[in-house]
Amino acid sequence: MYAIAIHGGAGAVPRASLLPERERSYRAGLEAALDGGYAVLERGGPSLDAVATAVRLLEDHPCFNAGYGAALTRDGAAELDAAIMDGRQMRAGAVASVRHVKNPIDLARRVMEKSRHVLLVGAGAEEFALEEHLSLVPNQYFRTAERLEQLESEQRGERVSDLVPPSPQGTVGAVARDASGNLAAATSTGGMTNKRPGRVGDSPIIGAGTYAKNGVCAVSATGHGEYFIRAVAAYHVCAAVEYRGLTLGQAVHELLHEILRKLGGDGGLIAIDDSGSIVMDFSTEGMFRGARDGAGRREIAIY
């Protein structure tokens, strides 16, 4: 069965602050990404294209913390990270700390397909983008009025509401299984609001925020990145399924509610297994998410 799941970040989503109009905008953004990715699967396309399509749509949507509308560093710039992994051949590509790449997920895919490397960072990653004829955009392209406001209140010492406007923990991601049984995962983020320039979280780290292995599972995480790195979160889920025979649901539950909770980190995770069954779980108040599969399931949820 083919299926896709997406997330648009996990964190505190105070119901009072999520105005109906804003909620509609989030839901519309999630739906467009979910259906965009699903359409690829439906016409027989590979899971890799489906997750790239869904993530690109979320990057282009200003509500989500990735691409346009990403959270800003303490210097007021957007610094973006992304990763993609193909579970069929265990290929992967990732970029970190890029400042002028409109769709970091596209560059991550080029790294996977056109270079002999997995991870490129900073100016070197942008040099590679130019070599690959991707055009760069000015950093101000990513900056929205809302993100500037969020940065300013954070810098004034006010506690920024976690997800609305979207989270310091916001991140977007997708996992999919196509009709041929291939798994793929993709994740993209602007990281934490007011972060130190050069800080890289779990998103672009294969095994931490993103992982896919055919026959086992595909995972994309969102949350407090440092904890997900220390726990090697995404690969941990796959190892728990492969080595211990846990179900995907058990593996995800143990990671979020036992291992990460004990370490003090919260967040959420979407995953899909070999049979196309989807798990979406989180230890925060909410997680923007959606799932759709060939059996007719189609849902968008926040809480």
Added chain:
Amino acid sequence: MSRRKIAAIPLMLIAGMTCVVAAAAPAPAPAPIAIVIHGGAGVIEPARMTAERAASYRAGLAAALDAGYEVLERGGASLDAVMAAVRRMEDDPQFNAGRGAVLNHEGDAELDAAIMDGAGPRAGAVAGVRHVKNPIELARLVMDNSPHVLLVADGAEEFALEQGMALVPRDYFRTEAREQELDAARRAEAARTSGKPTALVAPPPAESALGTVGAVALDRAGNLAAATSTGGLTNKHRGRIGDTPLIGAGTYASNASCAVSGTGQGEYYIRQVVAYDVCALVQYRRMTLAQAVHEVVQVKLRRSGGEGGIIALDRAGNIAMDFNSAGMFRGARDSHGRREIAMYRDAGH
């Protein structure tokens, strides 16, 4: 950290203190201590290794091994022991880390390092730094003094300055030998891209291709730690990051399982989350450390085509050093009296 401590306590004194402690306590068997280091896999084809060079590498490895072991012997933390060993190799221009690191396509050293404390788990890492004399020290500061795990490039160097670390000019890292390697690699690349038959093109120099340095250690308190540092690949694309600074890929430590440091073709190590995979096989598949390392190096990496090696250590003091490349510079020392330095398959060489 360990520099502040007394460099060498007379052994007699340590032995004396141990006796007093042992007499006062109800005498359990002394907890084992151990350290394992590597100075890169792939290394030099045996045929090209002169006796003089071999002696020089062995001396460099022995100095790093003993520097780390001394820390453990005087009751220091495994974290300080792996730092001491890695710092020594970063300062030794023979090894591909710190001074003498390989150069990227633009002729600069771009350095990566990571450290992990198995008791935490806590971790710190830096990648793509160009002016930090000892990247492993900056990785440690990221772990100890920041809420983050990984800082890269200019932002990492900004953090170094905030921490009061002095930066060094790029020339500090560059050695003549590495410049020659880069020239050879560039010539080979130019020849390849101009369509010459590959038979006419000299192969890229093999000796530094997989170089990286690393250490894993177990201290008296039973804590494991791992540290790795590298200059990456000769002629690499600017901004390319390998497995070394990625927690789970090239470096991992957990008191629940083991401590691992890898060296090899980093892209394969990243995709297979090699360091963590060894620990997952130990913890969840109940493999011995040697079985897990063998499974990852000789079965899984071989199957995917990834070349390199691994050093690993568990809380019982079991040591594993394995590689599927021509050789791996390595050393191990423990409280059972083992002390060895080796380069090729035959441990005597």
